Amino acid sequence: MLTAVRVTGDSMLPTLRPGDWLLVRRGAVRPGDVVVARRPHGLIVKRAFRRTEEGWWVESDNQLATGRQDSWDFGALPAGDIVGRVIARYWPRPLRWF
Template sequence: MLFTAVHVTGESMLPVLRSGDWLLVRRGAGIRPGDVVVARRPHGLIVKRAFRHTDDGWWLESDNQSAPGRRDSWDFGAVPEADIVGRVVLRYWPRPSARFPAPPG
């Protein structure tokens, strides 16, 4: 399957994405720094912003670093390329959007 749907939970990607949003993710799409991506972690799927590529994989960060329960590369390090599900191409519910602005700050 080329595309998959992912449900956003939590506040770690505010203000760009909110809990309850549904995203369309393109599997295997090329990733650049600044893209919003979905990755597999032992505790489940995460939606984060690709910050930079390292020798160990992608460094992924939350847009909202003060979110309760936030977990990103500051907690578990770079995410191996094999654990990147894909790049978010659009939010289709409840507010359709194919634009994901840069993180605040």
């Protein structure tokens, strides 16, 4: 199943920019994948760094971004909070596959 997600904020620069639209596929995640996860305030887009006993450690590509939130702030995310991995950026063009 595919889900579309819009990037907000600059925490994933230079990989992703605010306004980018992504296709997300539910399923297995590997370290290095860009993933979408559920947080109390909404969805976040981060890079899966490593799997721990508590879940996935996720990080921003841009650690200097204002207001960025990742595992350095809230710890590992339970695996059930991972929506899926990003497989493509489809807007704006050109298409970028992950």
